Amino acid sequence: MADTDNKKTEADDSAIAFTDHLEELRFRLIKCFLALVAGFALCYNFSPELLEIVVMPLEHALPEGSELSMLRVTEGFMTHLKLALLAGFFISVPIWFYQAWKFIAPGLYHQEKKYVWPFVLAATLFFATGASFAFFIVMPWGLEFLLSFVGEDASGVVPLNATLSLGFYLSFFIRLILAFGLVFELPVVVFFLARIGLVSHTMLAKGRGMALVVIFIIAAILTPPDVFTQLLMAVPLIILYEISIIVARVFGKERKVEEEDDDGEEPELA
Numbered sequence: 295m296a297d298t299d300n301k302k303t304e305a306d307d308s309a310i311a312f313t314d315h316l317e318e319l320r321f322r323l324i325k326c327f328l329a330l331v332a333g334f335a336l337c338y339n340f341s342p343e344l345l346e347i348v349v350m351p352l353e354h355a356l357p358e359g360s361e362l363s364m365l366r367v368t369e370g371f372m373t374h375l376k377l378a379l380l381a382g383f384f385i386s387v388p389i390w391f392y393q394a395w396k397f398i399a400p401g402l403y404h405q406e407k408k409y410v411w412p413f414v415l416a417a418t419l420f421f422a423t424g425a426s427f428a429f430f431i432v433m434p435w436g437l438e439f440l441l442s443f444v445g446e447d448a449s450g451v452v453p454l455n456a457t458l459s460l461g462f463y464l465s466f467f468i469r470l471i472l473a474f475g476l477v478f479e480l481p482v483v484v485f486f487l488a489r490i491g492l493v494s495h496t497m498l499a500k501g502r503g504m505a506l507v508v509i510f511i512i513a514a515i516l517t518p519p520d521v522f523t524q525l526l527m528a529v530p531l532i533i534l535y536e537i538s539i540i541v542a543r544v545f546g547k548e549r550k551v552e553e554e555d556d557d558g559e560e561p562e563l564a
Contacts, residue, residue, distance in 0.1 A: 322393040329389040333382025341374040344381055348467055351429065352458070355437035362458050369461045376464055380471075384425070391417040406490050416482045424478025427530065428470045436470075436523045466518065473516035477531050484538035488546030495543035498535070505535055 337344065349362065356362070364370055383390075391414045399407050487493040498505070513528040 318397060322397045326386070326390050326393050329386035330379070330382055333385035334378050335382075336385065337381035338374070338378040340381070341377045344377040345373065348377065348464065351433035351437055351467075352463060354434060355441050356458075357441055360441070360457065362460055362463065364461075365459045366461065369459070373460055373464055376468065380468055384422075387421055388414055388418045402490065409486060409489065413482070413486055416485070417479060420478045420482050421475040424474040424476070425471045427478070428474035432470060432474065432523065432526045433467070436518075436520075436526060439522045440518075440520060470517065470523075474527065474530075477512065477516070477527065478534065480531070480534045481538045481541050485541050485545055488542040491546070493542060494546050495539050498539045498542055502535070502539075506532065509535065 352362065392410070395410050395413055399410070484493060484498070488495070509531045510524070510528050513524040513531065517523045517527050
């Protein structure tokens with residue numbers, strides 16, 4: 295009977311802990327959402343200027359006789375909304391990373407929690423680097439390759455002109471910018487996982503072959519369905535993986551299993 299009561303108590307405690315985690319997640323997501331709304335409100339009035347920046351890679355790659363058009367009545371309005379939302383997200387990125395850290399912090403030891411600001415700064419910097427790489431390198435090269443087929447066909451008879459949808463181009467732009475921003479977070483993630491002893495350079499080195507397969511799968515999922523753009527993501531990601539192995543070797547350490555943290559309290563596992 296006592297065992298039954300103990301099991302019931304443990305189940306109740308687990309249910310309460312799970313509910314608390316969900317409540318904490320909701321609380322963090324609300325803060326991220328409010329930061330996004332504030333960024334959106336700040337950037338909406340600058341959406342015309344943002345549109346000029348966004349179409350810059352396309353202007354240099356668009357062949358003569360081709361144009362960017364609105365195919366739906368609402369396309370222009372929705373474009374300005376999406377641009378303001380994208381810019382607002384970039385402004386609020388540090389807050390997103392901070393809230394993500396605060397959500398997992400209860401599962402860390404006291405000495406591990408001090409990495410919050412290095413994590414936020416490094417994660418923001420790498421995200422911005424990935425987005426910049428996509429904007430200044432991937433977009434111009436990718437668009438030039440994809441639009442190189444515009445013109446006359448192989449027989450020289452059928453003229454091909456590109457009339458691009460503004461909404462479709464913006465979706466293409468947002469997808470690439472966010473995808474590269476996220477994949478460039480790999481060294482930051484590995485750094486902190488290595489610091490707390492969850493991964494090691496030997497583990498990463500042994501998994502290099504599997505990682506290569508996963509990288510090409512990720513590139514195929516996150517980029518448009520053409521080999522050229524996929525390579526533009528896969529190659530930097532392979533380099534970042536090799537950098538991550540070096541990072542894990544330099545900064546990694548074995549995580550000590552402790553019963554109590556520096557404050558004399560057991561860490562709460564998230």
